[in-house]
Structures are given as structure tokens and as C-alpha cells.
Amino acid sequence: MKTRDKILLSSLELFNERGERNITTNHIAAHLAISPGNLYYHFRNKSDIIYEIFLEYEKLVDYYLDIPEDRPLTLEDMTFYLESVFDGLWSYRFFHRDLEYLLDGDSRLRQDYRDFTNRCLDAISRIFEKLAEAGIIEPQPEELRSAMSLNVWLVITNWMAFLKTAHAGEAAVTLTLTELKQGIYQVLTLEIPYLSPAYRDRVMALREKYRPHLPDAAASDGAFDARVGLIKK
Amino acid sequence: MKTRDKILLSSLELFNERGERNITTNHIAAHLAISPGNLYYHFRNKSDIIYEIFLEYEKLVDYYLDIPEDRPLTLEDMTFYLESVFDGLWSYRFFHRDLEYLLDGDSRLRQDYRDFTNRCLDAISRIFEKLAEAGIIEPQPEELRSAMSLNVWLVITNWMAFLKTAHAGEAAVTLTLTELKQGIYQVLTLEIPYLSPAYRDRVMALREKYRPHLPDAAASDGAFDARVGLIKK
DNA sequence: GTATTATTAGAGTATATACTCTAGGGAGTC
DNA sequence: GACTCCCTAGAGTATATACTCTAATAATAC
Numbered sequence: 001m002k003t004r005d006k007i008l009l010s011s012l013e014l015f016n017e018r019g020e021r022n023i024t025t026n027h028i029a030a031h032l033a034i035s036p037g038n039l040y041y042h043f044r045n046k047s048d049i050i051y052e053i054f055l056e057y058e059k060l061v062d063y064y065l066d067i068p069e070d071r072p073l074t075l076e077d078m079t080f081y082l083e084s085v086f087d088g089l090w091s092y093r094f095f096h097r098d099l100e101y102l103l104d105g106d107s108r109l110r111q112d113y114r115d116f117t118n119r120c121l122d123a124i125s126r127i128f129e130k131l132a133e134a135g136i137i138e139p140q141p142e143e144l145r146s147a148m149s150l151n152v153w154l155v156i157t158n159w160m161a162f163l164k165t166a167h168a169g170e171a172a173v174t175l176t177l178t179e180l181k182q183g184i185y186q187v188l189t190l191e192i193p194y195l196s197p198a199y200r201d202r203v204m205a206l207r208e209k210y211r212p213h214l215p216d217a218a219a220s221d222g223a224f225d226a227r228v229g230l231i232k233k
Numbered sequence: 234m235k236t237r238d239k240i241l242l243s244s245l246e247l248f249n250e251r252g253e254r255n256i257t258t259n260h261i262a263a264h265l266a267i268s269p270g271n272l273y274y275h276f277r278n279k280s281d282i283i284y285e286i287f288l289e290y291e292k293l294v295d296y297y298l299d300i301p302e303d304r305p306l307t308l309e310d311m312t313f314y315l316e317s318v319f320d321g322l323w324s325y326r327f328f329h330r331d332l333e334y335l336l337d338g339d340s341r342l343r344q345d346y347r348d349f350t351n352r353c354l355d356a357i358s359r360i361f362e363k364l365a366e367a368g369i370i371e372p373q374p375e376e377l378r379s380a381m382s383l384n385v386w387l388v389i390t391n392w393m394a395f396l397k398t399a400h401a402g403e404a405a406v407t408l409t410l411t412e413l414k415q416g417i418y419q420v421l422t423l424e425i426p427y428l429s430p431a432y433r434d435r436v437m438a439l440r441e442k443y444r445p446h447l448p449d450a451a452a453s454d455g456a457f458d459a460r461v462g463l464i465k466k
Numbered sequence: 467g468t469a470t471t472a473t474t475a476g477a478g479t480a481t482a483t484a485c486t487c488t489a490g491g492g493a494g495t496c
Numbered sequence: 497g498a499c500t501c502c503c504t505a506g507a508g509t510a511t512a513t514a515c516t517c518t519a520a521t522a523a524t525a526c
Contacts, residue, residue: 037477038474039515270487278485
């Protein structure tokens with residue numbers, strides 16, 4: 001693998017594990033056993049590294065949120081969207097943590113992230129629209145749909161921060177993908193009142209599968225992971 | 234005013250304006266025209282300053298979220314809760330921005346914040362319960378109520394971050410309290426499906442007052458501010 | 467092979483940051 | 497006046513951080 005790609009990969013890994021604020025360019029170089037000079041040969045500065053990681057993140061989510069316009073959406077599609085978005089969030093989880101600071105210092109990123117958010121909001125709204133067309137949820141006026149979409153976005157992007165801050169025990173929290181995906185439970189909670197009777201039971205059953213286990217239930221739940229695998233096909 | 238209090242006040246002001254990460258203890262001292270030694274005479278370190286500010290924040294929100302148990306809740310109560318919580322969020326807005334990092338470095342704060350969150354979630358849930366008792370919203374099972382409360386919490390605490398990151402124009406954003414309170418629109422959106430017919434129109438009218446103005450509508454809307462003042466009485 | 471370009475090492479640097487240490491002033495008390 | 501206690505100044509420091517510079521090596525082109 002090219003040094004440049006190794007830098008991106010290691011940076012992402014370290015940022016995710018310990019937070020962008022706690023990782024310096026020297027840390028990244030040390031972790032790869034290369035010199036700082038080498039790192040700065042490939043990237044002008046730390047912001048550039050972060051920006052390139054963002055571009056990857058953006059590409060991934062855009063790919064996940066591609067909406068087929070030639071057929072109606074199914075419940076499986078919806079599940080796929082939810083699973084995928086949380087997968088993406090997991091892979092680039094450092095990003096939302098220090099978002100405001102990152103955007104403060106990089107106007108390219110600020111602009112791109114703004115556009116990205118708006119694309120995501122549009123996609124969510126379009127998904128609701130198509131779910132209504134498919135008879136899964138009741139159709140709603142445009143105004144309500146976009147306000148709903150925004151709430152979905154807020155829940156999705158901030159579920160992780162909630163887990164890390166509010167579920168924190170004595171020690172700092174180490175999060176798992178399984179826990180993160182319990183955010184799907186919260187998103188489906190938002191949809192409940194809008195479900196059409198024909199699909200209500202099925203969605204409620206789906207939601208039930210993501211219900212958080214209460215007190216420190218088995219951290220790695222085999223059955224759960226198996227199901228996740230199944231859903232994603 | 235005592236130097237100690239001045240330090241807390243200036244810190245809060247600077248943190249809110251420029252972010253905790255961008256403000257050093259030396260900045261705070263310089264801003265007050267006191268020596269660093271003086272600052273460190275009053276506080277052992279930066280974390281202690283932040284912790285004390287958190288205690289104030291906690292106290293304020295706990296005070297706002299006090300729920301009268303001797304009478305039913307009214308629509309005015311609900312409005313007051315919403316307005317107050319966003320006021321609190323505004324006054325201590327630096328806090329949620331760097332929350333994860335702050336908690337990482339201070340286990341006292343981590344523990345206290347966790348308890349604080351849970352108190353808030355309970356309060357929100359209790360408010361829903363009492364709104365149902367008052368016939369404003371339809372009663373819901375406990376499980377749904379607490380999942381809903383969590384969604385309300387997520388929307389409330391992250392609305393500001395959304396504004397700052399997604400609504401950002403070319404330049405970094407300067408937020409106003411008025412914009413922040415448009416979060417109330419989002420919260421009320423969550424409640425819509427649960428409103429009882431008798432109150433539906435009134436709540437929808439209330440919600441309408443917080444609707445975001447689309448393209449850069451007059452930043453300081455006199456009528457709006459007047460209404461806010463009225464509501465808070 | 468030689469010339470050129472791409473890559474790397476590693477020492478070094480300017481600045482910042484959180485914090486320390488010593489010395490002393492001012493106010494009250496005896 | 498001397499003692500004490502609270503408060504303050506301000507110089508100083510160890511460490512970290514983002515980044516630079518020079519020189520050397522590896523890869524590629526001709």
C-alpha cells in the first residue's frame with residue numbers, strides 16, 4: 001500500500017479510537033514508523049488529511065443513500081438504509097465528534113459538509129416519500145416530511161455522542177457497533193405514528209430487534225450480529 | 234465582584250464565543266487583565282473551571298425542569314419548559330460542543346453529566362406523562378414514552394450543532410438565540426402525532442411561531458422577540 | 467549508466483499551552 | 497509595629513504541537 005494511503009488509514013483509525021484532538025501528526029507518523037517529514041511530504045497539514053478522510057466518508061454515504069427511482073421501496077430497503085448509515089457513522093465516527101472545530105478551521109470542509117448534510121436530508125425525505133408510495137407509511141405533507149427528516153438526521157448523527165456521554169460508566173466508554181445500531185431503535189420510534197396498518201406489525205417487530213438490552217447485557221451478542229449480517233445480505 | 238466569580242464569568246463568555254478548545258487559561262487571564270498566577274490561585278486547573286461552570290448549568294436546568302406535582306400541566310407550562318431549556322442551552326452553549334472531550338478528561342464531570350442526562354430524560358418523560366394526564370397529548374405506554382423522551386433530548390441538545398454546521402454559510406456562523414429557539418419547532422414536530430384533538434390546533438399554532446424563516450429572513454425579528462418575551466411572561 | 471524525479475529520514479524550530487514559583491502588597495488584628 | 501491571611505503580579509518552565517529543512521536514498525526514464 002502507498003504511504004499516502006497508509007497515512008489516511010492510520011489517521012482514521014487513530015482519530016476514531018482516541019479522537020482527533022488527541023492525535024497529532026507526530027502520533028500518526030510514529031504509529032506508521034515513518035518520519036514527520038515523510039508525512040508532510042504527502043500532506044500539507046493535518047487539515048488536509050481530515051479533508052481527504054471526509055471525502056471518503058461522503059462518498060460512502062452518498063453510495064449508501066442512492067435511491068432507486070425505477071421501483072418502489074421495500075421494508076428491506078429501509079433496513080438497509082438504516083444499517084448502512086450507521087455502518088458509515090461507525091467507520092468515520094471521529095468525524096461527528098469534533099465536527100464544529102473541524103469546520104471552524106477549514107472552509108472547504110465547511111462548505112462541503114453543508115452540502116453533504118443537505119443531500120442527506122433530501123435523501124431521507126425522498127425515502128419517506130417513497131415509503132409512503134409503497135404504502136409502508138402514510139403520506140404526509142412536504143412540510144412535515146422535511147421536519148421529520150431533520151429530526152431523523154439529528155437522532156442518527158448524535159446517537160453516538162449520546163451513548164458515549166450518557167451511558168458512560170465510571171471509565172471512559174468503549175463503544176461497539178452493536179450498541180451504535182441501537183440508534184435504529186430510536187429512528188424507528190420516530191416512524192411509529194406514521195406506519196400504515198398493513199406494515200405496522202412488521203416494523204414494530206423490526207424495531208424490537210434493535211431494542212437496547214438494559215443492564216450491560218452481553219456486549220457481543222452473537223444472535224444480534226448474525227441477524228445484522230442477514231439483513232445486510 | 235470577586236476575582237473567582239469574574240474568572241468563571243469570563244471563561245463562560247469566552248468559551249461560548251470561541252469554543253473551549255480555542256481558549257487557554259492565559260487567554261482568560263489576559264481577558265480579565267489579571268496574571269496567570271492569580272487565575273491559578275483560584276482554580277487548580279482548566280478542568281476545575283469547566284466543572285464549576287457545569288455545576289451552574291446543571292443547577293439552572295434542574296431549576297427549569299422542576300415539575301409541579303400538585304396540579305396538571307398546561308400548554309403554557311410546556312412552552313415555558315421548551316423556552317427555558319433552550320435559554321439554558323444558549324447560556325452554556327460551549328458545553329455541548331466539546332462535551333466528549335471534556336468528559337474524557339474529568340471523571341467527576343463524566344459521572345455528574347451522566348446523572349444529569351438521566352434526570353433530564355426522566356423529567357421529559359414525566360412532562361409527557363403529565364401532558365397526557367392533562368389531556369394535551371394522548372397517553373402512551375411507558376416504553377414508547379421513554380424512547381420519545383430520548384429523541385426529544387437528542388433533538389434539543391444537538392439542534393445547535395446542526396445550525397452551526399449545516400446552516401453554515403461561507404463564513405463561520407454566528408448563532409442567535411432566536412435561531413436556536415427554532416429547535417422548538419423541531420421538538421413540537423415530534424409531538425404532532427400524539428396531540429389530542431382538543432389541543433391539536435393550539436399546539437400547531439404554537440409550533441408555527443417557531444418555524445424557521447427560510448432565506449436569511451431578518452436576523453433580529455422584533456415581533457418574534459416580543460412574542461418570546463410574552464410567552465415567558 | 468546517468469539524469470531526473472519521487473520518496474524518505476531525522477534533526478530542528480517557532481509557537482503555544484497549562485501550569486509553577488517566588489515575592490510581595492493590602493487589610494485587619496493584636 | 498508586627499503578624500497573619502488573602503490575594504496578586506509576573507517571570508519562568510516543561511512539554512507538546514504543527515510543521516520545515518536538508519540531505520540522502522530509491523525508483524524511473526532515457
